[in-house]
Amino acid sequence: MLWRSRLTRTRKLLVVKEERMCRMNSKVAFVLGLLFVSALSVLVCAEEQASDRSLWTLGTVPPDIKTxxxxxxxxxxxxxxxxxxxxxxxxxxxxxxxxxxxxxxxxxxxxxxxxxxxxxxxxxxxxxxxxxxxxxxxxxxxxxxxxxxxxxxxxxxxxxxxxxxxxxxxxxxxxxxxxxxxxxVTGCIFFNKDLFDAAGVPYPPQWSTDWTFEDMIELARKLTRDTDGDGRIDQWGLAIGTWEPHACYWVVRAFGGDYLTPEGEPNFDNPRTIEAIKFLRDMYHTWKVSYITPSEVDIDRLFMEGKLAMYSKHNERCSIWMGASFNWGVAPEPRGPAGRCQFMGxxxxxxxxxxxxxxxxxxxxxxxxxxxxxxxxxxxxxxxxxxxxxxxxxxLSPELAAKVPNYTYVFVELAAKDALVPPYFVGYEEFVSLWHRYLDPVFLLGEEDVRGACEQLNAALREVLKSYRR
Known part of the structure; x- marks a missing residue:
């Protein structure tokens, strides 16, 4: 019976040893598994990093470059x-x-x-x-x-x-x-809702382009007022920038005009371009709905002070004017005689x-x-x-979306169809100087010979363009 007892103890020892070996093997397997997963993770991360680097780099610049x-x-x-x-x-x-x-x-x-x-x-x-x-x-x-x-x-x-x-x-x-x-940035017409409400005048369309330049001027005339009875206008109906050529380019294009021909020649002798310049002059001096100034800063101030009903500007101003003390909205630019155009910059x-x-x-x-x-x-x-x-x-932040619910419609959807970048051609800076020399008297002083001013600008611009082609 002794041998049976020894055999039993031996079997138990073997079982214990086997269990220990199994546990040890399990630990080894577990550790090896961890090492494998870790190595695999490193490989995956390295592969992802390599993939990420190839996505964002040309592969021509050494990663360790010192410069x-x-x-x-x-x-x-x-x-x-x-x-x-x-x-x-x-x-x-x-x-x-x-x-x-x-x-x-x-x-x-x-x-x-x-x-x-x-x-x-x-x-x-x-x-x-x-x-x-x-x-x-x-x-x-x-x-x-x-x-x-x-x-x-x-x-x-x-x-x-x-x-x-x-x-x-x-x-x-x-x-x-x-x-x-x-x-x-893309363009729009900002409007002061409080001024419209006080005058009992309907807002310009906010969700359609179903209004014209004539409609815009009619609204501006109703909203241009001498509010304190001193004989001077202190509330203006409309502002469209003439202080830089790009600010009113959308108007020129909506009349069917342009600053250059498709061949790159001056286009200020085009009757449609002249008609657009005359429209802008009349805004100041015939209909008297716009404050006369060579400064964009003056117009920004008028709008923020609640003294301007409509202002042609772009979406960048939305966030800036969120803190205004009055209610305002945005409308698409109206249609001109040749259709609709929208500023893009x-x-x-x-x-x-x-x-x-x-x-x-x-x-x-x-x-x-x-x-x-x-x-x-x-x-x-x-x-x-x-x-x-x-x-x-x-x-579009939640605050801006609440303030301007038609933001995407005006600034993105319509812009994708109608927006144009003004022609910033070689010699553009000289063109800006010529614009002020020949058209400031028209816009600021009311010079009536619009055609003559445009023809002078056309001739001077032709010489500038020639100088760059020699």
Missing amino acids: TFTIISWEPIAKFGPRYKYIEQFFKTYYPNVTLKVDYGIDWDDYFTKLSTMIATGNPPDLVWMHDTRVADYAARGALLPLTEYIRKLPPLGWPDDWYEAQIRGYTYEGEIYGIPQDL SSCWSIPKGAKNPDLAYEVIRYALSNPDSLKGIVSTLHCLPPRKSLAPFA
Whole structure:
């Protein structure tokens, strides 16, 4: 029986040993499993990072590059700050050894002088904030790098279908693209609901384009008043900017006119262009519904003080005027004799010729303007629309949606159909000077010979354009 007892103990020991081995093997298997999962996770993460890098980089810039990357902008911190956050994020993620140097908030009047000097002295920044009014001039001087080939190799997400065709055309010069839009503003007629209500006058249409220039002037006449009986008008019916050519371009186009012909020649001798200029003059001096001033600031002040019934402006003002002490709304621009046109404007990112890090600059542009996450964050903090149609809803805060329920209809849907970027041609700055020289007497002083002023402007502009073609 002793052997049976020993055999039983031996079997028990073997069972215990086997159980211990099994437990140990289970632990080993568990640890090995953890190591396998961990290794797999590392591989997956590495693969995702590699995939992410290939999504946002060209593959031509070493990840460990050590350089200083410079950006300049005229925008203040309130507008540039949100963009800086995501640009900084880009460098921390993909190029941690790059030093980012940003000069923002440069005064508008000094900005382009500074940029031109930096380019001329061979020390351009890597990335510049450009305005649609300047791109053609800088491109013609060879001061900007074409982006067309970059776009072909690694296009921005959604390009071109999710972007506004008019904007892309606005940044194209002689077949090359020199800027990628980074924001968007589109036009409307702001109106003071309280003034309309007090006068018992119906609002302009807010959900349709079923009104005309004649309707607009009729409303303006009813709302232009001497409220205190001192013999002077102190409440104005309408303001359409004539202080810059782009501010009233939509009016000229709605009359069937234009600043240039399709062949690029001056078009101020066109009867339809002359008719549009006369309409703008009559707004001041015949119907007397507009406050006469060369300053946009004066008109902004009048509207904020509740002394202006209708104001042709763009969506950027919506957020700015949220704190107004009166009720206001937006309406689409009315139809003119030749149809309806809507203003569109924007800024863009461009790369100066001679930039030390052009490939890196394009990657930054593309990341900042294509990445849905960064764009959502940027758009939600700004007053402008995003350059991509699909992200337009992120520009609409709950407060703004409640205040302007037709925001998307006016600024996005109608703009996609009717908006045009004014022709910012080579020599545009000289054109602005000529505009003031020949048309300020018409708008500000009431000069009656509109045709003569337009013909003089036409001849002078022809000489400017010739000088750039020699």
